[in-house]
Amino acid sequence: xPNFVTxxxxxIGALTVIVALVLPTYVSGYVLGLLTVAYYTAxxxxxxxxxxxxxxxxxxxxxxxxxxxxxxxxxxxxxxxPGLSIWLxxxxxxxxxxxxxxxxxxxxxxVSGPYFGLTTLxxxxxxQNFIVVAAGLxxxxxxxxxxxxxxIDAKTNYWIALGFMLVSGAILFxxxxxAIGLILQASGQDKIQAGALGFNxxxxxxxxxxxxxxxxxxxxxxMVFYMGTASVSTFVDVGVGVQIIIAAVLGGRxxxxxxxxxxxxxxxxxxxxxxxxxxxxxxxxxxxxVVILFFPDGFLGIIRGGAKA
Amino acid sequence: xxxxxxxxxxxxxxxxxxxxATGFTLIFGVSGxxxxxxxxxxxxxAVAAWAAASEFGVGPYTGALIGxxxxxxxxxxxxxxxxxxxxxxxxIAESEKEIFILTATLLWGxxxxxxxxxxxxxNAKTVLPIVEGVTTVFGVxxxxxxxxxxxxxxxxxxxxxxxxxxxxxxKSVMAASMNPRGVTLxxxxxxxIYLTVWAIYGLLAGVAGILLGMFLGVSSYSVGxxxxxxxxxxxxxxxxxxxxxxxxxxxxxxxxxGTAYLISPAYRTIPALLLxxxxxxxxxxxxxxxx
Numbered sequence: 001x002p003n004f005v006t007x008x009x010x011x012i013g014a015l016t017v018i019v020a021l022v023l024p025t026y027v028s029g030y031v032l033g034l035l036t037v038a039y040y041t042a043x044x045x046x047x048x049x050x051x052x053x054x055x056x057x058x059x060x061x062x063x064x065x066x067x068x069x070x071x072x073x074x075x076x077x078x079x080x081x082p083g084l085s086i087w088l089x090x091x092x093x094x095x096x097x098x099x100x101x102x103x104x105x106x107x108x109x110x111v112s113g114p115y116f117g118l119t120t121l122x123x124x125x126x127x128q129n130f131i132v133v134a135a136g137l138x139x140x141x142x143x144x145x146x147x148x149x150x151x152i153d154a155k156t157n158y159w160i161a162l163g164f165m166l167v168s169g170a171i172l173f174x175x176x177x178x179a180i181g182l183i184l185q186a187s188g189q190d191k192i193q194a195g196a197l198g199f200n201x202x203x204x205x206x207x208x209x210x211x212x213x214x215x216x217x218x219x220x221x222x223m224v225f226y227m228g229t230a231s232v233s234t235f236v237d238v239g240v241g242v243q244i245i246i247a248a249v250l251g252g253r254x255x256x257x258x259x260x261x262x263x264x265x266x267x268x269x270x271x272x273x274x275x276x277x278x279x280x281x282x283x284x285x286x287x288x289x290v291v292i293l294f295f296p297d298g299f300l301g302i303i304r305g306g307a308k309a
Numbered sequence: 310x311x312x313x314x315x316x317x318x319x320x321x322x323x324x325x326x327x328x329x330a331t332g333f334t335l336i337f338g339v340s341g342x343x344x345x346x347x348x349x350x351x352x353x354x355a356v357a358a359w360a361a362a363s364e365f366g367v368g369p370y371t372g373a374l375i376g377x378x379x380x381x382x383x384x385x386x387x388x389x390x391x392x393x394x395x396x397x398x399x400x401i402a403e404s405e406k407e408i409f410i411l412t413a414t415l416l417w418g419x420x421x422x423x424x425x426x427x428x429x430x431x432n433a434k435t436v437l438p439i440v441e442g443v444t445t446v447f448g449v450x451x452x453x454x455x456x457x458x459x460x461x462x463x464x465x466x467x468x469x470x471x472x473x474x475x476x477x478x479x480k481s482v483m484a485a486s487m488n489p490r491g492v493t494l495x496x497x498x499x500x501x502i503y504l505t506v507w508a509i510y511g512l513l514a515g516v517a518g519i520l521l522g523m524f525l526g527v528s529s530y531s532v533g534x535x536x537x538x539x540x541x542x543x544x545x546x547x548x549x550x551x552x553x554x555x556x557x558x559x560x561x562x563x564x565x566x567g568t569a570y571l572i573s574p575a576y577r578t579i580p581a582l583l584l585x586x587x588x589x590x591x592x593x594x595x596x597x598x599x600x
Contacts, residue, residue, distance in 0.1 A: 118541065281423045
């Protein structure tokens with residue numbers, strides 16, 4: 001009964017969106033700030049899922065795209081602050097990330113599997129080194145302070161993040177369910193056969209990289225102007241990328257929506273367990289490992305499995 | 310003077326890199342597993358040796374033995390918790406097992422790292438060295454421990470070579486890396502070969518971790534960089550090729566040491582990363598890899 005399943009998921013989704021919409025009236029600014037970060041992270045995870053889940057590219061460096069977007073926007077704003085509107089900076093950040101995505105796509109069209117994974121990892125390490133070495137431009141290890149923010153009101157920031165997540169989620173989800181998504185999936189599973197069926201694998205993979213890079217960079221740039229700073233530890237570090245990958249696999253890969261659920265879960269759990277100090281990361285990792293080992297389809301798989309039973 | 314300094318320091322660091330990367334590449338060659346908890350196993354062994362020798366005062370030799378034991382236990386734990394369940398799972402498609410093993414070993418590495426941080430704090434720890442004192446060769450004052458590290462690394466690598474090429478058990482491991490199905494047809498249990506390989510791996514990673522702890526010191530923060538450096542050395546040399554890893558370890562070790570001495574320690578890792586990018590573009594299978 002696939003219709004029943006999808007409709008049930010649809011209703012759960014609609015309910016969640018309504019709860020998210022009325023939330024600002026009931027909870028404190030602190031919780032809203034946390035959810036704002038969670039929503040941006042959700043976009044990072046969804047963009048990653050488009051590349052991995054559909055195009056089959058193991059990208060260990062989602063933070064390369066995020067970092068390029070975030071730092072481009074931040075540096076432009078820091079150097080031309082009053083003259084340049086922050087929206088132009090954000091657009092430039094997204095554009096720079098797209099260029100980064102094309103650069104990253106070039107090796108992906110030649111190598112695959114662990115080799116491509118390493119290339120992306122190296123891209124992140126190179127970016128990290130560049131930021132630290134070019135400290136005069138980027139703020140180095142201390143981080144880059146940007147003079148402007150989108151808004152100082154927690155509610156406004158929350159609305160923007162929520163709206164941005166819903167719109168980009170809808171676009172990415174729609175794309176993954178469209179013919180393009182199917183072709184990507186086919187070329188991810190068997191490149192040669194997909195090519196033999198007459199699909200231009202190179203073109204579609206390049207498109208997947210561009211779309212993924214666009215949303216990663218846009219989310220990164222928006223997050224810079226929410227936080228007011230750009231630093232290596234929040235945007236570029238390999239650890240941040242690892243969290244995005246875990247979020248996507250935990251929520252259920254190849255679903256786009258699962259990635260968002262996983263990201264919000266990871267950030268929420270990290271916060272709930274904060275009183276435990278060092279044990280928080282340990283517990284979150286154990287939960288993630290258990291889910292991956294016993295429910296390889298992630299949270300969304302558990303919900304679907306429950307609906308079938 | 311500077312030349313000898315770079316030569317000696319680079320040699321010791323490269324030997325350590327080589328030992329660390331050998332186990333990593335062996336596992337990949339035989340069972341196709343990229344173990345991203347590699348750094349955690351090395352640090353775990355070093356911290357166990359440190360705790361036994363410094364905190365409980367059992368002396369450097371017993372401490373090192375306890376460290377090696379910890380390396381063994383952690384390697385087997387990785388295999389039984391994060392690798393084997395996925396290899397045997399029916400719910401995960403064959404084509405996706407790679408990313409699942411990567412994610413699971415990564416998570417297992419984080420769990421180990423956090424457990425170490427919780428039990429023994431994040432502070433850097435230096436394992437009590439077995440050999441103490443300083444010696445001067447070619448006008449360069451070097452801790453004796455540095456020579457000791459290089460010697461032990463090469464003895465361990467030599468023993469591995471002997472095991473793989475000259476013993477029956479080792480030869481079957483070698484055969485499994487070439488053709489797993491062929492080995493099964495000859496009546497050798499593949500799962501017991503995997504156990505052997507993970508045992509060898511635990512030993513190599515444990516020894517490398519303890520030596521690193523004596524030489525440079527470790528903390529739970531070194532887990533990520535250690536995994537990343539082993540990964541890049543192994544890919545540079547060619548995944549699954551042990552001799553390629555050894556050469557790549559020396560290339561990376563000398564590039565890093567040379568850069569640190571001649572340019573600036575801040576640029577230490579950059580030339581090696583650039584080399585890696587160039588190799589990935591021109592020769593994706595690595596310097597000595599097979600496709």
